[in-house]
Amino acid sequence: MLGHHVRRSPSACAVLDRRTGGSLTYGELWQRAGALAADLADRGVRPGSLVAVAAGPSIDLVVALTGVLRAGAAYVPLDPHAPAARVATILRDCGDPPVVVGGGAAGRLPAGHPVLPVPDGPAADDLDLPPADDDEAVAYVSFTSGSTGKPKGVLVPHRAIARLVVSPNYCTVAPGDRVAGMANPAFDATTFELWGALTAGATVVVLPTPAELPVEQWLGLVADTGVDTMFLTTSMFHTIARERPDAFAGLGTLVVGGEQLDLELTRRVLDAGPPGRLVNGYGPTETTTFATAYHCTRESLRDRAKVPIGFALQRTELHVLDDDLSPVAPGEQGELCVGGPGVALGYLGRPELTASKFVADPRTGQTLYRTGDIVRETADGALELLGRRDRQVKLRGFRIELEEIEHAAVATRLAGHVFVEKVGDGAQATLVGFALPAPGVVPADLPGLLRDRLTERLPGYMIPGRWVVLDVVPLGPTGKADRTAMLAAISPQRTAGNPAGLDLVGAVVAEVLGGVEVAATDNFLDLGGNSILAVQVASRLGARLAATVDPAELLLAETMAEFAATLPGTAVRTA
Structure with missing residues (x-):
């Protein structure tokens, strides 16, 4: 798909880096990626090999990922902010592959680990190195947090990327469009940003994140670069929307994802000056960035109590199932299971975990990914996210879904965001709530107000024994609530x-x-x-x-x- 645009429009801009002022045409990108592919082949990299990539959002990152794929290998993006110990664990799990380094990002690699710099020019010979033509071949391995504390590598095949970016039903990207490239490479939003742009003949515009600049300065930069398509984490969207609900009016498409989208803030954005299309995207890494999407408009949210995660992406099957993998009745809650070409192959070197999460549909034999997310289907067929199976806790003999408490607290309209955690063990265990006051609510009064209102909605054992009032929602490296x-x-x-x-x-x-x-x-x-x-x-x-x-x-x-x-x-x- 990328090769088509290289042949058709080699002089079109593929990447523009507003951090450095650099740029690459499609022809230059293909040549530099070919040089890297040749270097990798000289190092013994063959189709099916794994190659780690250490680079932040940059031209080097785009060249590195493209070059690894041109070599027929699969890339393993490393978090540029990850502790050295975590990087070492990931590299060991991958069999200590070579690491392509861009932008001076080698500082966290184990001493003596084999590295290759990103070439700054074309290969000595004009090699014809076609990308892997096996749709089932692994394209990249994305490491996510594991419940055991050890990261797990998700094996994402080429067909899954194609499912995400070819003829999407949730957005439109065309030649000449400009797509923001800001995501941490280890976060699979990069798949949407880079391949969504490059397979469509558009331009990736590398930008600082909104966390790196004052909001007004960042918005000015976005406007100056002409970006029309963007992904933001939900938390970052919320942060900007509170300060400037009209901030996104110049965008053609804004996709938001990662957490539950705040209904009232979304309505404020839609009233103040919305982008051409505001999309709530949902999907675990195992379903390749997005499995569902919901187009948010004033009309679509008019009678909603919360923003749905929406409907299936193109070539994606959604099933709401009970514990026996049987369909639940319409409107009943169940676990969301996802099928289709967007589903990953499993986990690297984790056959037991793979078998427990990637299961056969007892009716068709098709592979389904068990998301662990509890959903229900609304009257119009859109899905609402209710919580997670694995955030169920037990306290004083009672099983509690923490999301249920969070949703009940937000429904009081006393707090804009609420997070509940179980703290301690045994007799010392308690529930602690973290709440960001809604406009007009006195922070010092919030704990008492929430306790009083929740007493009306929840049994006593589900009411947090302690409340912490947030000045802001702290964000982690990927922009999600920390x-x-x-x-x-x-x-x-x-x-x-x-x-x-x-x-x-x-x-x-x-x-x-x-x-x-x-x-x-x-x-x-x-x-x-x-x-x-x-x-x-x-x-x-x-x-x-x-x-x-x-x-x-x-x-x-x-x-x-x-x-x-x-x-x-x-x-x-x-x-």
């Missing part, structure tokens, strides 16, 4: 002499410095930090705190505790 940061605010290690935000500072510094242990009395420079690493720490903290963090404060502070005290806002405060 529950770990929320829980850090109630860590028993926090004392009056331990400034709010210190746990988060320690966690982020440890990530950037490769997993070192960080204490409150440690000095950043003594730990191996420098000015460049300080910028990385400040950027990640700024994203999680939804604020601007000055890296100079980290370099000047004598200790981590002193730096934490300078943060422009506390991510959470207890009440």
